[in-house]
Amino acid sequence: MKKREFQRCTNCVMDTTDSAITFDEKGVCDFCNDYYKNILPKWHVDEKSKAELLEIAKKIRKAGRKGKYDCIIGMSGGVDSSYLCYIAKEVMGLRPLLYSSDTGWNLKIADDNIRKIAQGLNLDLVTEQVDWEEMKDLQLAFFKSQVPYQDLPQDHAIFAGLYNYAVKHKIRYVLTGANNATECIRPPVEWVYQNDLKFILDVHKRFGKRKLKNFPKCSMLRYRLIYPYFYGMKRVAPLNYVEYDKEKAKAFLQERFGWETYDNKHYENIFTRFYEGYYLPRKFGYDKRKCYLSNLILTGAVTRDEALRELEKQPYDEATMQADKAYIAEKLGIGTEEFDAIMSGENKTFRDYRNSYNFIRFCTKILRAAGKEKKMFR
Numbered sequence: 001m002k003k004r005e006f007q008r009c010t011n012c013v014m015d016t017t018d019s020a021i022t023f024d025e026k027g028v029c030d031f032c033n034d035y036y037k038n039i040l041p042k043w044h045v046d047e048k049s050k051a052e053l054l055e056i057a058k059k060i061r062k063a064g065r066k067g068k069y070d071c072i073i074g075m076s077g078g079v080d081s082s083y084l085c086y087i088a089k090e091v092m093g094l095r096p097l098l099y100s101s102d103t104g105w106n107l108k109i110a111d112d113n114i115r116k117i118a119q120g121l122n123l124d125l126v127t128e129q130v131d132w133e134e135m136k137d138l139q140l141a142f143f144k145s146q147v148p149y150q151d152l153p154q155d156h157a158i159f160a161g162l163y164n165y166a167v168k169h170k171i172r173y174v175l176t177g178a179n180n181a182t183e184c185i186r187p188p189v190e191w192v193y194q195n196d197l198k199f200i201l202d203v204h205k206r207f208g209k210r211k212l213k214n215f216p217k218c219s220m221l222r223y224r225l226i227y228p229y230f231y232g233m234k235r236v237a238p239l240n241y242v243e244y245d246k247e248k249a250k251a252f253l254q255e256r257f258g259w260e261t262y263d264n265k266h267y268e269n270i271f272t273r274f275y276e277g278y279y280l281p282r283k284f285g286y287d288k289r290k291c292y293l294s295n296l297i298l299t300g301a302v303t304r305d306e307a308l309r310e311l312e313k314q315p316y317d318e319a320t321m322q323a324d325k326a327y328i329a330e331k332l333g334i335g336t337e338e339f340d341a342i343m344s345g346e347n348k349t350f351r352d353y354r355n356s357y358n359f360i361r362f363c364t365k366i367l368r369a370a371g372k373e374k375k376m377f378r
């Protein structure tokens, strides 16, 4: 990879650890320019957007009037999906089924949150257990492959499980907690690769040991084309239509449901915490907090100085990192020594394996041109 001189955006905190980042003459990065040019002008949260959301809710209720549920929500216990459950039930007047996936790594605090929200809103919850032996085999294969994206096996299991469940049970609407307020900067592809089944299966073929019989699978083709166009599946992101201030949402959930907060965005899960807080920054120099904080800068929730101060701190404390490492290595059936050998091995990317990158990029470009996808994909 070509070496560049270190440069940080003068507006947000993204920098050249994203090797594809570009800067304009004022030193402002392409994420920021994309946000001001393509996302912000089309993003209005006001009475009109709320009315639009209620119109969508009407459609969802009508389409699902014969079923027990009119939509499904993938529930992680985090603030986005928890707040979404409340919006769906009490603002949109829907009858959602909550879907949660147990990949083997959930923290108790997340499981408790899921249960509290389901009970507090009187909603049904279905939890699918991912076959642990297969999950373990795939995750170990991923570590051996030396790629950055160690969360893909979990992400894929959760995402594929949810969409496959919805189609199987004829629930047409999938509500997602995706939102511009905290997610309009998509981490660069070299940090967090896409949900690409072809790539996942190739890594597994080379380094896995057992067959992935029960592991949930959903290819991009199925998700992008077959599900929406042949099964009529629709995705709706309600949090983009209402005022969504994460801190206020947390306080509300705490007060109303006894929901509990935890550090950082995806830290409801031990594996994700370790992957984002230790593996990714130490092996590759990628710090996902930069995307998250840059987002908050763009939406005015924090200042650039506050974000820079935050980045000077460790993602989480060293003792917990070491404990997580030992726990994860043991759970995957390897010792910490073998794990350290993986950490110091030669870094690879998705390009070292079979992948659908070009197909995904092509689809995203079309969706963006059609106004159905906002986030930038280089």
Ligand SMILES: [Zn+2]
Pocket (backbone or CB within 6 Å): 009, 010, 011, 012, 013, 014, 028, 029, 030, 031, 032, 033, 294
């Ligand atoms: Zn920027």
